[in-house]
Amino acid sequence: MNSIITAQLVNKTTFLVGNKKNAGKTTFLNYALAQLRKVVQPAFFTIGIDGEASDLIIDSPKPKVYTEIGDYVVTSSLMISKSDALFEIIHVFPYKTVLGRLVLAKTLRSGNIELVGSEDNKQVGEIVDYLRNEAHINTIIIDGAASRVTQVASIKNSYFYYIIKLDQKSINSDINKLKTIALISKFRSIDEIDALENKVVFEIKGALTESKLSMIPEDCAVLLLNDFTKIFLDFTQVTELTRKLEIAYKITYQLVSFVIILKDIMKEDFVKIVENHHIEETILYNPYDY
Amino acid sequence: MTIKDTMQFVEFNTFYSEYAPLTPYGLMDKNKYHVFTDKEMLISVYNSIGKIVNFINENSFQSDKIEHHLKRISHLNTFERKIFDSSDIFLVKKLLVNFKSIVKLLNDAIKEDLQISFLSEELLIFLSYGGANKETFYLSEEYNDELAENRKKIAETDKFLAEIKKERFQEILEQHSLDFRFRDFIIASENITNNFSSELIYKEVYDKTSLLLKPILPKEYFDLHKKREALLLEEHKLEQEVLMTISEKILAEKAAIIDYINKIVLLDTLFAKSRMAIKYTMIAPVLIDKNATIAIVNGQYLPLANKCAKTDTIYTPLNAEFDDKTCVITGSNMGGKTVLLKTIGFMQLLAQMGFWVPAQKFKTSVFENIHYIGEDLSEKIEGLSSFGFEIYNLTKAINDFGTNTLLLIDEFAKTTNAIEAKAIIAAMLKSFSQKETVWSFVSTHFMELPEFEKVSFYKMKGLDYSEYMKYYNKEQQYSLRERIKLINTFMRFEIIKTDHKDRTYDAIKIAEILGLNDEIIKYTKAYLSENYD
Numbered sequence: 001m002n003s004i005i006t007a008q009l010v011n012k013t014t015f016l017v018g019n020k021k022n023a024g025k026t027t028f029l030n031y032a033l034a035q036l037r038k039v040v041q042p043a044f045f046t047i048g049i050d051g052e053a054s055d056l057i058i059d060s061p062k063p064k065v066y067t068e069i070g071d072y073v074v075t076s077s078l079m080i081s082k083s084d085a086l087f088e089i090i091h092v093f094p095y096k097t098v099l100g101r102l103v104l105a106k107t108l109r110s111g112n113i114e115l116v117g118s119e120d121n122k123q124v125g126e127i128v129d130y131l132r133n134e135a136h137i138n139t140i141i142i143d144g145a146a147s148r149v150t151q152v153a154s155i156k157n158s159y160f161y162y163i164i165k166l167d168q169k170s171i172n173s174d175i176n177k178l179k180t181i182a183l184i185s186k187f188r189s190i191d192e193i194d195a196l197e198n199k200v201v202f203e204i205k206g207a208l209t210e211s212k213l214s215m216i217p218e219d220c221a222v223l224l225l226n227d228f229t230k231i232f233l234d235f236t237q238v239t240e241l242t243r244k245l246e247i248a249y250k251i252t253y254q255l256v257s258f259v260i261i262l263k264d265i266m267k268e269d270f271v272k273i274v275e276n277h278h279i280e281e282t283i284l285y286n287p288y289d290y
Numbered sequence: 291m292t293i294k295d296t297m298q299f300v301e302f303n304t305f306y307s308e309y310a311p312l313t314p315y316g317l318m319d320k321n322k323y324h325v326f327t328d329k330e331m332l333i334s335v336y337n338s339i340g341k342i343v344n345f346i347n348e349n350s351f352q353s354d355k356i357e358h359h360l361k362r363i364s365h366l367n368t369f370e371r372k373i374f375d376s377s378d379i380f381l382v383k384k385l386l387v388n389f390k391s392i393v394k395l396l397n398d399a400i401k402e403d404l405q406i407s408f409l410s411e412e413l414l415i416f417l418s419y420g421g422a423n424k425e426t427f428y429l430s431e432e433y434n435d436e437l438a439e440n441r442k443k444i445a446e447t448d449k450f451l452a453e454i455k456k457e458r459f460q461e462i463l464e465q466h467s468l469d470f471r472f473r474d475f476i477i478a479s480e481n482i483t484n485n486f487s488s489e490l491i492y493k494e495v496y497d498k499t500s501l502l503l504k505p506i507l508p509k510e511y512f513d514l515h516k517k518r519e520a521l522l523l524e525e526h527k528l529e530q531e532v533l534m535t536i537s538e539k540i541l542a543e544k545a546a547i548i549d550y551i552n553k554i555v556l557l558d559t560l561f562a563k564s565r566m567a568i569k570y571t572m573i574a575p576v577l578i579d580k581n582a583t584i585a586i587v588n589g590q591y592l593p594l595a596n597k598c599a600k601t602d603t604i605y606t607p608l609n610a611e612f613d614d615k616t617c618v619i620t621g622s623n624m625g626g627k628t629v630l631l632k633t634i635g636f637m638q639l640l641a642q643m644g645f646w647v648p649a650q651k652f653k654t655s656v657f658e659n660i661h662y663i664g665e666d667l668s669e670k671i672e673g674l675s676s677f678g679f680e681i682y683n684l685t686k687a688i689n690d691f692g693t694n695t696l697l698l699i700d701e702f703a704k705t706t707n708a709i710e711a712k713a714i715i716a717a718m719l720k721s722f723s724q725k726e727t728v729w730s731f732v733s734t735h736f737m738e739l740p741e742f743e744k745v746s747f748y749k750m751k752g753l754d755y756s757e758y759m760k761y762y763n764k765e766q767q768y769s770l771r772e773r774i775k776l777i778n779t780f781m782r783f784e785i786i787k788t789d790h791k792d793r794t795y796d797a798i799k800i801a802e803i804l805g806l807n808d809e810i811i812k813y814t815k816a817y818l819s820e821n822y823d
Binding site: 030031034035077078080081084086087088089090092094100101103106108109110167263264266286287288289290 | 314364365367375376377378380381384426427428429441444445448468472473474475476477478479482496497498499503522
C-alpha cells in the first residue's frame with residue numbers, strides 16, 4: 001500500500017475529504033506524509049480552523065500533524081510561533097485568520113504543528129497557485145474539513161481521497177454516501193459527450209438539490225453542472241435522474257481512492273457489502289490496520 | 291469632491307479597471323480614487339510619468355525587473371507593537387530586499403525626481419543572519435550564542451530520541467512483526483495480540499473485535515523528552531529576546547520604512563499610469579489658468595473608442611476649442627452631444643487623477659468640483675422624479691459655485707414640459723455665464739435659446755443626409771443593427787460653432803432611417819410645413 005499511496009500523491013494536488021467529523025483525515029495525512037517524504041518534499045495545509053477535538057480512527061484526542069525537515073507547511077503565524085519545530089518563513093499570504101496571517105514555512109527542525117487554514121475557496125485556490133507556480137512545489141496535500149466536499153471545486157486538476165468511517169450505527173447512510181460519491185465522481189466532462197449539438201442541454205448553476213429537480217425540462221438530455229461537488233442528492237435520487245438524462249460537468253475531479261475506516265465491522269463483511277453494491281472504485285483500507 | 295455621478299456618466303471604471311498597480315499599497319491607493327486639485331502637484335505627476343515613460347521605452351528589461359520586484363512586495367503587518375514575530379520580520383525584510391533592488395534598477399533622473407534612495411543596508415544585513423535565502427526569514431542561532439548552544443542541545447536530544455525509538459521499533463518488529471516506523475499505532479484483531487509483550491506493546495480496546503496497539507518506549511525516552519521540553523522552553527525565551535532585539539532595530543528605522551512604503555506607492559502608481567500612457571499613446575494634459583480656454587485635439591473617449599474598435603465601427607475623436615465658459619451644445623438625436631460631454635468629463639477626470647490623456651492636446655484648468663447633472667444613474671431618492679433628481683443635483687452643484695466648478699449637463703429637464711424647461715435652461719445659462727468660477731457644458735434639444743453675453747453655442751454637425759441618400763436602397767430590408775450602423779456611418783460627429791438661432795431638424799430623418807412608417811413621417815412633415823417655416 002505504501003508505494004501505491006506515494007505514486008497516487010506525487011506531483012499532484014490532493015484533497016483529503018471525510019464523510020463526517022473525525023473520520024480520520026489527519027491520521028491519514030500523517031501516514032501519507034511519512035510515505036511521501038521518501039520521494040519528495042511535500043507541502044500540506046488545511047482548510048479552515050479545525051475544531052475537531054478527536055479523530056475517531058483511534059477515538060482519542062486529535063492527532064497532531066508531525067512535520068519533518070524539508071516539508072512545506074501553510075498555517076498561521078501564531079501556530080508557527082507555538083510549534084516545537086523550527087521554520088524558515090518563505091511567504092506570508094495576505095489572508096488573515098483569528099490566529100494570525102497565513103504563512104508558507106519550510107521545516108528546519110522536525111516537530112508537531114497545528115494547522116490553520118483559509119475557509120475561502122478562492123484563497124485556497126490562490127494558495128495552491130502560489131505553491132505550484134511561485135514556490136515550485138508540486139506535491140500538495142490539503143487536509144479538508146469534514147464533509148466539505150465542495151472544497152475540491154476550488155482547484156482545477158486536483159484529486160481527492162474520500163475517507164469514510166463506517167460503524168454499525170450509521171452503516172446504511174455511510175454506504176449510501178459511498179455509493180453516491182462513487183457514482184457522481186464518474187460522470188463525464190461536457191467536452192466528452194458525443195453529438196452534443198443534437199442534444200438538449202440544461203444547465204443548473206450552483207447546487208443541484210431536490211427542490212431544483214422540478215426545474216429540469218422534460219426533453220433535457222444532458223444536465224450540466226459545474227462539478228460533482230454541486231450534487232446534493234442521495235444515491236436513489238441520482239440513479240433515478242440518470243435514467244432520464246446524462247449528467248455532465250464543466251470541471252471534473254478525479255477520485256483517487258476511498259479510504260475505509262471500519263469500526264465494529266469485520267473487513268470480510270464489508271467486502272461482501274461492497275460486492276453486493278457493485279462498488280468498483282479503488283478502496284484502501286485503514287493503513288493503520290495490522 | 292463628489293465625482294461618483296460623473297464617473298458613472300463617463301463610464302470611468304471601464305478605463306480605471308485597466309489601471310493596475312502591482313503592490314497591495316498601490317492597489318489601496320487606486321481604490322481611494324484620488325482626485326487632485328493642486329495644479330503644481332499635478333504638473334509634477336505628469337512630468338514624473340514622462341520620465342517613467344521614457345525609462346520604460348528605453349529600458350524594457352529593467353522596467354520588467356522593477357515590475358517583478360513590485361509584484362513581490364507584500365503588505366506589512368502593523369508597526370503598533372513592541373515585539374514582532376517571524377512573519378512580521380519576514381515581511382519587513384522582503385520589502386527591504388525588493389525596494390533595494392528597485393532603487394538599484396531606476397535611473398538617476400527618476401531617483402532624483404522622486405527623491406528615492408535606500409538607506410537601510412545595515413538593517414537588511416541584520417535580518418539576513420544565518421544565511422537564510424535572500425527573501426526568506428529564519429530566526430537564526432547567529433543572533434544569540436545562548437540560542438545556538440540551546441539548539442545544539444535540542445538537536446542532540448532529538449538524535450538520541452530518534453535512536454531510542456528506532457531501536458525499540460526494531461525490537462518490536464523482530465519480536466512481534468509489528469512495524470511502527472510510519473505509524474503511531476496499529477489496529478489489530480484481539481486474537482492475534484495475546485502473546486504480545488506487555489513491556490513492549492500497549493493495548494487498548496478499539497472496537498468489539500480489535501485492539502489499538504502502541505509501542506511502549508523505554509523510561510530513558512521519556513526522561514530525554516522531559517529534558518527536551520525544558521530546552522524548548524528555554525529556546526522560546528531566548529527566541530523572544532532575539533525577536534525583541536530585531537524588533538527594536540526595525541522600530542528604530544520605522545520612519546525610513548514608512549518613507550519606503552510611500553515611495554513604493556508613488557512608483558507603483560506612476561509605473562501603472564505610465565503603462566497606460568504607452569498603451570493608449572497618451573500625452574500630458576496642459577493645465578492653464580482658470581480663465582483660459584479649454585481645448586481638445588483628437589481627444590479619444592476610450593470607453594467608446596475601444597467599443598468601436600471591437601465592433602469595427604468608425605470612431606471620431608473630438609476636436610474642439612471652447613472660448614466661453616458657458617457652452618451650449620445642440621444637434622441631432624444620436625449625433626454625439628452626450629458623447630461630447632462624456633469626452634470632456636473623461637479627459638478632465640483623467641487629468642485630475644494624475645493620468646496622461648488620450649489626445650494630441652488637452653488644455654484645461656483644475657476644478658475643485660466636477661458635477662454631472664442628467665439622467666439618474668445611481669442614487670435613487672424615493673419620491674423624486676427624474677426632473678426632481680436633476681433639480682436636486684443642480685442645487686447641490688450651485689452650492690459649490692464658490693470654487694472653480696465644472697458642470698456637465700446632459701439634456702436637462704427633458705422629461706418636463708418644453709416651455710418651462712426651456713425657460714429654466716435659459717435662466718441657468720444667464721446665471722452660469724455671470725459666474726467667474728463656473729465652466730458649464732449644456733447639451734440640449736431646445737433650439738433658439740436666448741442669447742447671452744459669454745455664452746457660446748455649438749452644434750454637432752449631424753447627419754450627412756445627401757451622402758446617406760446616395761447609399762440608401764429603398765428596396766433593401768435593413769435590420770435594426772444595420773440601420774444603426776447606417777446612422778453612425780453618415781453621422782458627422784464633429785462640433786461646429788454656431789449661434790443661438792441655429793435650428794437642426796434631423797429627428798425625422800433619423801426616425802425614417804430607423805424605419806418609422808411612411809404614414810406617420812408624411813403627417814409629421816405636413817404638420818411642420820403648416821405650422822413652421
